[in-house]
Amino acid sequence: MLLRLFCLIAVGIAPFLPATVFSEEPSRSETVAPIRAKQGDVFYFSVQVGPDAVSVEGRFLNRPVPFFKMGNPQEFGALIGVDLADPPAHDDLLVEISDAAGKRELRRYPVEVLPVHFLTQELTVPKNYVDLDEESSKRAAEEQEKILQSLGKITVQKFWAGRFMMPVEGKIAGSFGLRRIMNGQPRSPHSGEDINAPQGTDVRATNEGIVALVGDFFFSGKSIILDHGLGLYSMYFHLDQVDVAEGRRVRKGDVIGKVGATGRATGPHLHWGTRLNGARVNPLSILNIE
Template identity: 40%
Template structure:
């Protein structure tokens, strides 16, 4: 009996050694899609030939790797304001450390020049202070680390024609404004807005620029936001399911007519929402 046990243990050790050797021979590989992103793009990073768990960083931004069959994938956001250049990508698996780089290339976004009456452009000191406070409140949301809630593909929150694209640079009365960091969907007042994925309602607020606003936290640094709403149907802290009606389209805040402005942040990076809903995610 004792002999059999020893043989079994020896066999087990041999087979473990065999497995370890197989893992070592696999060449670690990092694949970026797209391989040369531009500012505002979303990149899927796929790591193969390593043993998990896998951790990663892009600059100071944490990457969240999800295990798949033979690989690990992470969603990386390249902020709209990123200067073209080469950026370090640091990936650490339990058995290997892989240093890689991401080349961010130039991406041309359209420019729109507008001349507007002064009173439409200049804010009163009160409104400026309010807008500033609200901007700080929103900016404090992105660094929070939360568990993954999203599951599978992100869906379109509101079908419709895109009236203002992501990244449009506006020059109003000769002054360059912040680029458009979301998309405007042409829609009628009262039309439904759907949650693009599972998430937690992290902000419901009435803000100077964005009017009635909702921000959803989908976990792992992915947030979606919806502005100028006529009616909000959710409360802060509430869990939503993919496809739930969260609000109605409106024209609240600084808006000239009913439309849905929606935006996406990935680890704080402003990215094109239309790219998020095109991703094929597990």
């Protein structure tokens, strides 16, 4: 199978801060173990708690799992992400429930991480795409740090609501997790999904959020990062045009920019990425979250 190279984006793994959470959602039933999730998946998880519980915090694969209140006061929910490079293994989701008096209850839920056979792509690209000059290399490293800092914050508020939507109409490349070897050198896996669409096509916010970062970067070109709260971010790269400013609140479906080929891109497409508390997750996976 021949996969076209759309972009060379490979943002690293972000640091993160723990957080607690409050926002209401309709009631659902508690998730039943054992839970199975694939590499790069996002899944919804909920716990039933006693009437005295005031907060719930979780941890999975060494990442924080901030819970939010559901419509039923004795239920808390969370979105949990498996990084594309987390090894297939059994691990426990740890959940700590605290009451007003400070009493804590610790629960463990077994989770099995299932492997995904990500394809490998060997490419020969112009030498300057992989061997950057000193100035470009410095610029790219500084920008990478800035992007990771933005993705590392956990906003203690949930902005998204309801289902997530595709940000652009176009052909999905199926390139999430692609292992890439460029000019014989292994590179970081492709941490987003590329959607092929004509230059100038509207790019829409996948859900409600705050514009956390806008920039014009060496690799990702004109870029937008949306903060959906509770550690969930969506990224829109290689844009031809950015129509929002940092700090602005956007609703689901708002046009935030136009498809382009800025930065290191071989043609017009949207690189759509999602992060969940530091995990590089498949953006198509969040479309399945109710």
